[in-house]
Amino acid sequence: xxxxxxxxxxxxxxxxKVPAKDWKKDDKRALYVYKGSYPSQxxxxxxxxxxxxxxxxxxxxxxxxxxxxxxITGYIPQVPHTYALYExxxxxxxxxxLAMGESTCASWLWAAPTTAGGKAQVEVRELSKIxxxxxxxxxxxxxxxxxLAVKLGYYSAEWVGGDESRGEGGEALTVIDKNEAxxxxxxxxxxxxxxxxxxxxxxxxxxAVVANQFIIRxxxxxxxxxxxxxxxxxxxxxxxxxxxxxxxxxxxxxYGPQRMHSPYATRRVWRVFTLLDPTLDxxxxxxxxxSNYPFSVKPTxxxxxxxxxxxxQRDHYEGxxxxxxxxxxxxxxxxxxxxxxxxxxxxxxxxxxxxxFERAISLFRTSxxxxxxxxxNLPDTIAPVMWFTQYAPASSSYTPFYVSSNDAPRPYTxxxxxxxxPTVSFWNFAAAGNWANRWYIHTIGTIQSLQNQLESGxxxxxxxxxxxxxxxxxxxxxxxxxxxxxxxxxxxxLLTSFTFAxxxxxxxxxxxxxxxxxxxxxxxxxxxxxxxxxxxxKKLFYPKWWLDAVGYFENGPNRxxxxxxxxxxxxxxSTLASTESASLYTSGFIATVLxxxxxxVIAGFILGRRTQGHRAEYMVIDL
Numbered sequence: 001x002x003x004x005x006x007x008x009x010x011x012x013x014x015x016x017k018v019p020a021k022d023w024k025k026d027d028k029r030a031l032y033v034y035k036g037s038y039p040s041q042x043x044x045x046x047x048x049x050x051x052x053x054x055x056x057x058x059x060x061x062x063x064x065x066x067x068x069x070x071x072i073t074g075y076i077p078q079v080p081h082t083y084a085l086y087e088x089x090x091x092x093x094x095x096x097x098l099a100m101g102e103s104t105c106a107s108w109l110w111a112a113p114t115t116a117g118g119k120a121q122v123e124v125r126e127l128s129k130i131x132x133x134x135x136x137x138x139x140x141x142x143x144x145x146x147x148l149a150v151k152l153g154y155y156s157a158e159w160v161g162g163d164e165s166r167g168e169g170g171e172a173l174t175v176i177d178k179n180e181a182x183x184x185x186x187x188x189x190x191x192x193x194x195x196x197x198x199x200x201x202x203x204x205x206x207x208a209v210v211a212n213q214f215i216i217r218x219x220x221x222x223x224x225x226x227x228x229x230x231x232x233x234x235x236x237x238x239x240x241x242x243x244x245x246x247x248x249x250x251x252x253x254x255y256g257p258q259r260m261h262s263p264y265a266t267r268r269v270w271r272v273f274t275l276l277d278p279t280l281d282x283x284x285x286x287x288x289x290x291s292n293y294p295f296s297v298k299p300t301x302x303x304x305x306x307x308x309x310x311x312x313q314r315d316h317y318e319g320x321x322x323x324x325x326x327x328x329x330x331x332x333x334x335x336x337x338x339x340x341x342x343x344x345x346x347x348x349x350x351x352x353x354x355x356x357f358e359r360a361i362s363l364f365r366t367s368x369x370x371x372x373x374x375x376x377n378l379p380d381t382i383a384p385v386m387w388f389t390q391y392a393p394a395s396s397s398y399t400p401f402y403v404s405s406n407d408a409p410r411p412y413t414x415x416x417x418x419x420x421x422p423t424v425s426f427w428n429f430a431a432a433g434n435w436a437n438r439w440y441i442h443t444i445g446t447i448q449s450l451q452n453q454l455e456s457g458x459x460x461x462x463x464x465x466x467x468x469x470x471x472x473x474x475x476x477x478x479x480x481x482x483x484x485x486x487x488x489x490x491x492x493x494l495l496t497s498f499t500f501a502x503x504x505x506x507x508x509x510x511x512x513x514x515x516x517x518x519x520x521x522x523x524x525x526x527x528x529x530x531x532x533x534x535x536x537x538k539k540l541f542y543p544k545w546w547l548d549a550v551g552y553f554e555n556g557p558n559r560x561x562x563x564x565x566x567x568x569x570x571x572x573x574s575t576l577a578s579t580e581s582a583s584l585y586t587s588g589f590i591a592t593v594l595x596x597x598x599x600x601v602i603a604g605f606i607l608g609r610r611t612q613g614h615r616a617e618y619m620v621i622d623l
Contacts, residue, residue: 002174002181003309004101005362005369005393006089009340010417012040013088013367013390013426016049017407018133020084020095027078029130033071033115034123034157038416040089042069049413056416073114074121074152082133086386086403088368091128095403096136097374097384100128100173103210104157105185106257107170108241111192112159119193120153124171124186127154131175138177142184142227145173146197150229154188154195166257172210175199178376178383182227183295185214187255189231190239198251199227206296207304209272213265214252215295258288261356266290267322268361272312273297276304284321306387306398307455309371313393315361322358325440329357332546334441336394337364362394364433367426369393381491382469385462387455388412390426395433397451399506400462402495409503425503428510432517439521439540446520450513458502465498 006013032041042065043050052069055062085094093099102124112118127148131141157168170187186197200216201224202208208215220226233249236242242254259265270284276299286292301308316324316336325334338357343349368390375383387398390412401408415424422428436443469491476487520527521540528536547553557565 001304001306001309001371001373002099002101002176003313003369003371004090004092004103004174005313006102006367007363007365008036008089008367009365010038011036011089011367012038012416014038014040014049014414014416015086015088015092015368015388015401015408015412016041016047017405017413018047018082018085018087018129019406020082022081023078025080028075029078030072031074031076031121031126031152033073033113034125034155035068035071036089036157038418039065039068042066044069048407054414056414057418061418071115073155076130076148076152079134083136084403085129085132086388086401086408087129087132090125091132092370093372093374093384093386093403094132094136095384096380097178097376097403098132098136098138098141099176099372099374099384099386100132100141101210101370101372102128103172103174103212104168105170105172105187105210105212105214106167106259107156107187107214107255108166108257109188109190109196109235109239109255110156110159110165110169111153111188113155116159118153118155118159119191120155120188120195122148122152123155123157124173127186128173136177138175138180138182139227141175142182142199145184146186146195146199146227146229149186149195149197150231151194153193154186155192156188170214170255172214174208174210176372176374178374181208183208183210183216185216185251185255189235194231195229196232196235196255197229198232200295201225202296203298206298207272207276208296209269211265211268213259213262213290214256215269216251217253217295218248219251220248252289256289260353262286262288262290264356264359266293267317267358269293271315271317271320271322271361275312275315276301306371306373307459310387310393310398310455313362313369313371316394317358317360324358324360328546328549330440332542333439333540334444335437336360336362336440337437340365362392364392364437366390366392369396369398371398378466378470379473381488382466382495389429391429392433395436395447396429397454397506397510399454399502400458401499401503404492405496405499406492407496407500409500409507411507412503422511423507425507425510428507428514432510432514435514435517435521439526442526442540443517443521446513446517450509454506454509461498461502465494469494 039055041050042052042055044052048054052066055065057065083094083096086092090102091100111120113120127145130148131145135141135144156165158165170185173184175182175184181202182199183202184197184199186195189196198216198219219228219232236249236254237244242249266286267284269290270282270293273293274280274282277297279300280297282293318325324330324336324338329338330336341352343352368388371387373385375385381404384403386401386403388401389396389398411423411425415421415426420427436447472487472491472494476482476484519530524540525537526540528538
């Protein structure tokens with residue numbers, strides 16, 4: 001299995017299904033320049049999502065976007081046949097169970113594409129897609145991507161120069177097939193016309209984590225667990241990043257610069273490792289390169305499932321010293337989000353960078369996320385399944401898509417950040433998530449209940465669909481008159497129907513969740529007894545530690561003996577009959593208001609009997 005979140009403030013969140021295709025001898029494969037924002041690609045004949053007919057916008061916008069179809073850095077010869085695959089911002093998974101996750105990493109070296117005055121022709125998006133089009137094994141994919149990068153020149157996700165380009169100069173891919181898992185790193189060389197790369201196999205039964213920083217350390221020449229470009233040492237020596245006298249080349253320390261705030265990367269690695277192996281003696285505080293962290297760990301919590309990976313993707317360090325749902329930064333209701341740092345009228349960017357928040361694993365600016373499962377016990381038509389979602393994993397639910405499905409569900413293939421659309425999956429997750437985060441500690445239970453209901457239900461339905469598909473194949477084998485092609489089509493139609501139905505079910509459920517959340521939580525109240533004869537509005541108010549922090553108790557009460565203290569009736573949370581509260585008032589005050597209390601209670605009772613319901617009625621506190 002591999003999992004990935006595409007975290008980006010302005011990126012295209014749509015998914016695309018690329019059909020398998022046969023090609024003519026002289027056909028060429030275009031290399032499109034990288035673009036993250038909508039539309040990330042405009043290509044006719046590469047699935048419905050990227051088709052010009054699927055663009056949504058004004059006439060002026062569409063005219064500008066159509067020109068981007070011509071933003072090509074070069075061409076390579078096409079192969080006779082390319083495989084079907086899912087892709088989004090990067091390649092995801094093909095019909096043979098080959099899958100990839102991505103993480104942008106800092107690198108000392110970077111280059112620009114041919115369309116921007118540079119000499120390089122490929123970056124990681126195109127590399128991942130080409131590999132999924134043409135290979136079935138992790139090693140084959142890595143070798144192909146590495147060879148293309150070296151031959152054609154590799155350019156970075158940003159090429160404006162300075163720290164921005166160095167910060168996104170390198171890339172990491174997690175590459176899996178049915179039997180192996182690898183980590184692949186690539187960056188530009190010093191000429192801007194080639195690349196350097198390395199890959200390391202993840203030991204069987206272990207887990208590796210890439211969190212926006214290279215993790216491959218000592219590169220062992222001749223080992224079957226390593227793959228690399230032959231120029232790896234030459235380039236490092238030529239630019240002064242390494243010398244033979246230093247011994248074994250450490251890829252991270254050689255090619256990766258230190259981050260100004262290294263916990264942005266290292267803390268997430270620590271979190272996943274220690275959740276998977278609670279007995280691991282791994283310090284949360286480490287150096288910029290996490291030098292005392294292993295490349296991978298063996299989980300001690302048992303065999304991992306796809307649901308374990310989903311839980312990891314939803315993490316905010318809950319229960320740890322870095323819990324993002326605790327403390328003043330989270331507000332009174334435990335909001336785990338920390339907005340991106342930005343300069344303002346009061347602070348320059350340098351000023352802002354003098355501090356930092358913890359970087360959560362589940363992030364508000366996630367465009368899409370997936371867990372890819374490459375199953376080896378089923379036929380290729382059935383085996384590859386990708387559990388996909390959009391928006392932050394903590395505020396969305398994963399839905400299984402068979403790779404053999406004819407397409408992805410429509411709500412996941414349309415829409416953009418330009419316009420809210422309730423028929424688009426992303427916007428239903430984002431709407432519910434944004435509302436729920438306002439009262440996170442009160443609403444997260446409702447969110448998690450829906451996630452569990454959908455995902456556990458899909459798990460059972462997926463098993464049933466697998467069985468039905470196998471029955472079709474088995475029945476065909478026993479029938480000498482069965483047409484294999486027709487049998488295969490029947491299976492694909494079955495898997496497509498399941499994928500479309502579950503995708504729509506997810507969107508419908510989350511569309512219904514938003515009004516439910518608004519009804520239950522609004523204006524500082526939690527509406528209860530919604531199925532009863534009379535609604536109950538429970539005050540959420542604020543915890544005492546937060547009231548202390550914001551100076552609430554500096555606004556003390558009126559201590560005049562003639563002042564009265566009152567609170568809304570029918571509100572159990574407003575009871576203030578404690579000795580501590582009563583001690584604020586003298587016995588003279590109690591005597592003074594006694595008769596008024598009796599009158600108020602009687603008058604209130606009579607008034608209440610004359611109306612259909614209680615509004616903001618008040619009663620004197622019984623002291």
